[in-house]
Amino acid sequence: MENLSAAFLSLSREERSLLSAIESGMKTHQWVPSFVISEISGLPARKVDFLLGELFEKKLVERESLHYLGYRIDFDAYDLLALSDLVKKGALNAIGERIGVGKESVVYEAFGEMPLALKFHRQGRTSFKHVRRLRDHLSDKSKVPWLYAASLAARHEHQIMEKLCQKVSIPKPVALSRHVLAMEFVSGPSLNRISLSDPGDGLDLILEEVAAALRLGIIHADLSEFNIMVPESGPKIIDWPQAVEINHPHAQELLQRDLANVLSFFKRKYGIEMPVENALQRMGGSERI
Ligand SMILES: Nc1ncnc2c1ncn2[C@@H]1O[C@H](COP(=O)(O)OP(=O)(O)O)[C@@H](O)[C@H]1O
Numbered sequence: 001m002e003n004l005s006a007a008f009l010s011l012s013r014e015e016r017s018l019l020s021a022i023e024s025g026m027k028t029h030q031w032v033p034s035f036v037i038s039e040i041s042g043l044p045a046r047k048v049d050f051l052l053g054e055l056f057e058k059k060l061v062e063r064e065s066l067h068y069l070g071y072r073i074d075f076d077a078y079d080l081l082a083l084s085d086l087v088k089k090g091a092l093n094a095i096g097e098r099i100g101v102g103k104e105s106v107v108y109e110a111f112g113e114m115p116l117a118l119k120f121h122r123q124g125r126t127s128f129k130h131v132r133r134l135r136d137h138l139s140d141k142s143k144v145p146w147l148y149a150a151s152l153a154a155r156h157e158h159q160i161m162e163k164l165c166q167k168v169s170i171p172k173p174v175a176l177s178r179h180v181l182a183m184e185f186v187s188g189p190s191l192n193r194i195s196l197s198d199p200g201d202g203l204d205l206i207l208e209e210v211a212a213a214l215r216l217g218i219i220h221a222d223l224s225e226f227n228i229m230v231p232e233s234g235p236k237i238i239d240w241p242q243a244v245e246i247n248h249p250h251a252q253e254l255l256q257r258d259l260a261n262v263l264s265f266f267k268r269k270y271g272i273e274m275p276v277e278n279a280l281q282r283m284g285g286s287e288r289i
């Protein structure tokens with residue numbers, strides 16, 4: 001979306017309730033008929049048809065002519081529904097600039113009681129790798145629609161962060177709606193973008209955080225210099241949707257890969273050599289899984 005906050009502000013209450021009615025209708029219809037939208041929203045049919053026309057113009061709904069006119073919503077509308085929910089929950093009162101476009105997300109700066117980062121998950125849209133992995137968390141493994149995959153990833157990331165945040169240096173998770181996770185804003189560059197004055201100490205601090213997560217039974221599984229932020233207060237690890245528990249069949253391998261990524265970065269950039277086995281020993285974690 002070109003301008004998220006403008007789109008959000010220009011959405012009327014009725015338009016929002018139609019989007020939300022389509023969202024509900026999509027549980028049972030691939031394309032939701034307008035009479036169903038009218039029933040769910042409680043708005044009269046003619047008003048609904050008019051508003052749907054406007055939402056279509058704004059590209060917030062998609063339309064398909066079957067033997068009836070059916071509607072569905074895409075990420076843009078889900079973004080707005082999640083935002084309005086977060087506002088309603090009191091988690092959020094302003095949206096700022098886009099601060100990151102990652103592999104599988106778009107991140108905005110925002111404000112609530114504290115500065116926030118709003119992470120809009122995009123899993124289903126960008127790759128099916130994580131969708132496959134996320135299926136492990138589903139009881140019904142038959143089908144994962146792409147939008148559902150993004151919500152699932154956000155929920156998983158939120159759960160993991162809730163579990164870790166007391167003992168591991170990560171941004172504090174603040175609220176969740178659908179595929180959008182609000183968390184504490186970390187002000188500082190990522191590890192790849194700075195030059196550490198004491199890289200040996202930096203590496204130790206990072207390994208301590210990996211060990212702290214491991215003590216809680218969690219392995220990041222996508223750790224690299226891009227997912228470690230370095231504010232003044234010391235490293236914070238971000239980007240947890242693919243985290244696994246230590247009883248995962250590939251836990252050992254994933255932990256070793258995480259460590260290898262970090263260690264090869266420190267070797268490349270700072271000439272610090274540490275074999276993965278040494279790092280594991282230092283962390284006292286190898287025998288844990
Ligand atoms: N809590 C945060 N505070 C500040 N910036 C963040 C925060 N979380 C993410 N970002 C920014 O957004 C980018 C993408 O977020 P990330 O969680 O790594 O998702 P992805 O899976 O898309 O890589 C990060 O590289 C970082 O620049």
Ligand SMILES: [Mg+2]
Nearest residue numbers: 102226227239
């Ligand atoms: Mg990332």
